[in-house]
Amino acid sequence: MLDTPKEPLVRVSNLKMHFPIYGGLLRRRTGEVKAVDGISFDIFEGETLGLVGESGCGKSTVGRSVLRLYEVTGGSVTIDGRDIAHAAPEELRKMRTQMQMIFQDPQASLNPRMKVSEIIGEPLREHHAGSAAERRERVLELMDQVGLNRDFANRYPHEFSGGQRQRIGIARALALNPKFIVCDEPIAALDVSIQAQVVNLLEELQERLGLTYLFISHDLSMVRHIADRVAVMYLGRIAELAPRDDIYAEPLHPYTKALLSAVPEPDPSVEEKVERIILAGDVPSPSNPPKGCNFCTRCPSVMDICKRDEPEFREVQPGRFVACHLFNQTT
Amino acid sequence: MPDGPAPVLQPVLDVRGLKTVFKTRSGEVHAVNDVSFDVRPGELLGVVGESGSGKSVTMMSLIGLLPSPPADIRGGEVLFEGNDLLTTDAETLRKVRGGRIGFIFQDPMTSLNPVFNVGFQIMEPLRRHMGLSKADARIRAAELLELVGIPDAQRRLKDYPHQFSGGMRQRVMIAIALACDPKVLIADEPTTALDVTIQAQILELVKDLREKLGMAIIWITHDLGVIAGIADRVMVMYGGQVVEQAPTRELFGNPQHPYTRALLETIPTVRGARPDKLNVIDGQPPILGAAPTACPFRDRCQYRFARCDAENPSRTPAGPGHDAACFYDFTAGGPRVA
Numbered sequence A: 001m002l003d004t005p006k007e008p009l010v011r012v013s014n015l016k017m018h019f020p021i022y023g024g025l026l027r028r029r030t031g032e033v034k035a036v037d038g039i040s041f042d043i044f045e046g047e048t049l050g051l052v053g054e055s056g057c058g059k060s061t062v063g064r065s066v067l068r069l070y071e072v073t074g075g076s077v078t079i080d081g082r083d084i085a086h087a088a089p090e091e092l093r094k095m096r097t098q099m100q101m102i103f104q105d106p107q108a109s110l111n112p113r114m115k116v117s118e119i120i121g122e123p124l125r126e127h128h129a130g131s132a133a134e135r136r137e138r139v140l141e142l143m144d145q146v147g148l149n150r151d152f153a154n155r156y157p158h159e160f161s162g163g164q165r166q167r168i169g170i171a172r173a174l175a176l177n178p179k180f181i182v183c184d185e186p187i188a189a190l191d192v193s194i195q196a197q198v199v200n201l202l203e204e205l206q207e208r209l210g211l212t213y214l215f216i217s218h219d220l221s222m223v224r225h226i227a228d229r230v231a232v233m234y235l236g237r238i239a240e241l242a243p244r245d246d247i248y249a250e251p252l253h254p255y256t257k258a259l260l261s262a263v264p265e266p267d268p269s270v271e272e273k274v275e276r277i278i279l280a281g282d283v284p285s286p287s288n289p290p291k292g293c294n295f296c297t298r299c300p301s302v303m304d305i306c307k308r309d310e311p312e313f314r315e316v317q318p319g320r321f322v323a324c325h326l327f328n329q330t331t
Numbered sequence B: 001m002p003d004g005p006a007p008v009l010q011p012v013l014d015v016r017g018l019k020t021v022f023k024t025r026s027g028e029v030h031a032v033n034d035v036s037f038d039v040r041p042g043e044l045l046g047v048v049g050e051s052g053s054g055k056s057v058t059m060m061s062l063i064g065l066l067p068s069p070p071a072d073i074r075g076g077e078v079l080f081e082g083n084d085l086l087t088t089d090a091e092t093l094r095k096v097r098g099g100r101i102g103f104i105f106q107d108p109m110t111s112l113n114p115v116f117n118v119g120f121q122i123m124e125p126l127r128r129h130m131g132l133s134k135a136d137a138r139i140r141a142a143e144l145l146e147l148v149g150i151p152d153a154q155r156r157l158k159d160y161p162h163q164f165s166g167g168m169r170q171r172v173m174i175a176i177a178l179a180c181d182p183k184v185l186i187a188d189e190p191t192t193a194l195d196v197t198i199q200a201q202i203l204e205l206v207k208d209l210r211e212k213l214g215m216a217i218i219w220i221t222h223d224l225g226v227i228a229g230i231a232d233r234v235m236v237m238y239g240g241q242v243v244e245q246a247p248t249r250e251l252f253g254n255p256q257h258p259y260t261r262a263l264l265e266t267i268p269t270v271r272g273a274r275p276d277k278l279n280v281i282d283g284q285p286p287i288l289g290a291a292p293t294a295c296p297f298r299d300r301c302q303y304r305f306a307r308c309d310a311e312n313p314s315r316t317p318a319g320p321g322h323d324a325a326c327f328y329d330f331t332a333g334g335p336r337v338a
Ligand SMILES: Nc1ncnc2c1ncn2[C@@H]1O[C@H](COP(=O)(O)OP(=O)(O)O)[C@@H](O)[C@H]1O
Pocket: A019, A020, A033, A034, A035, A053, A054, A055, A056, A057, A058, A059, A060, A061, A062, A286
């Protein structure tokens, strides 16, 4: 699948999303949370880009910014050649059908007072797609596609299990035939045995419908399964981006190394031999990130330059991008 | 270390035939069905199972933490230091809880009191259970914070829970649970809410503390990776029952229950070979509306045969220290005889 050079469907360049912090009696702007602070990546058509990192590092903000659910602070996002970050409202409305989102908590993202058929059909109504009868048929077809029993079309979300509710969310996301879907922790709330069902469904749909995914997760083993390439975020920036097999076989950035080494292995004989890099301390606050490399306060390989200069995010091997001074020096 | 020769010590905690039912408006929930297990001094027993399998209700039942109604403990014995905790008087139970048996829960934010500083919350059990003076309790509290790896312990006693990060709060919870030198520590998903690098810090701490303190630990998790790294023995729960129990290496190397086997084949890993397709366990966990009369896993089991629908399998020996509740015999490759 890698031999035909494909076009990026999504291009993100130098994306920034800073949230203002207001304080004091007059609620004046006293600072900002640099949730996403200058990141760039492409997602190729039909590909899954995994976006991993620990909670608060900015993954969801990236997902939402890419779909322009926020007015971003800086940078550009193009989807299918069109600049979404600066699109006018009418154009944006048209582009919205092309891109969708699947959320972590199917419970919270589904209106409890709507029937399943109404939930799945909502985007069709909003975009005036087809007649009522056509829409009804489309809803049933979507239910088949995601493995929900048609007979349950008139039930309410609470009558379904967590895994089935996630299927409802997926069916709704597919209603308008999108090209690109941001999946924000779609399996985090599900049990292990149900996670695999949902991941397999997402993979089948991708193959059948030619979908492109940004798959956000903190679960490094699931991302290894589903992603073609993986971006690792730390404190609002991408530390490393590489093809999946490369990054899991030989992580380059010190943060990626520590992160992967921390994942427990469900096999006692392997687990015993894992060489764990235990990072000291906690992640600094995104409202006051460290100077220089944002990982310098916890990095086992930190050098003087790291506390002074921000490392450039650059391609150090074909297709492998790293932001770390260790790699600036050697090449 | 996982899998030393099993220590031949008497159990410190021995649970037999525990049954817990909730009475709700929409009927009964048979959350815990005939659960039996024990832990020995110095042993770490891992308990795994998906959500709703009865892990928390089992642990809450045995130290009387469930309000009744709705909970109704219908049977069983919980033997600890010569008492049956299910029938003992309230005073004895209060002394055991938070004293001789310590707890850590998943979310430290809900179990720490936001309006008291951390020092007060560690000193409180020391004064109540151990009768320490205020001054002695303060000294001990600082020692405990230091023990669990909180820098600048003395000064941090004055800080409130919100002034600690998630990982640090979990360390505070561990300090409180260890305060009275418990014989048994029950940890219910203590790292589930934490990031993986912080989880690694806590797991290192626990390994270290085990060597220093020698208490028995019951560690509940849904993460088989965590279990593989720290448990001596593992108990697998499904649908309110114990479906398999074995020394850690034996469980991972020679699983004898179809649920355990399927689970081990389902989970992806970050190391080793990467399968093209994830195995799935089709279907959903059972609804626990009545006492089970058949195997709770049968709807999702690929080995199911007639007997599985007619009887609930009891736990049967499957090797040294190993048992499984299943009518299928993997060694023979067919239904179990008897
Ligand atoms: N709407 C918002 N207003 C202010 N701060 C926010 C907002 N959304 C997210 N943040 C902050 O931005 C940072 C990144 O958050 P998020 O993107 O949700 O991280 P992740 O999804 O990786 O856990 C966090 O510090 C979070 O508190």
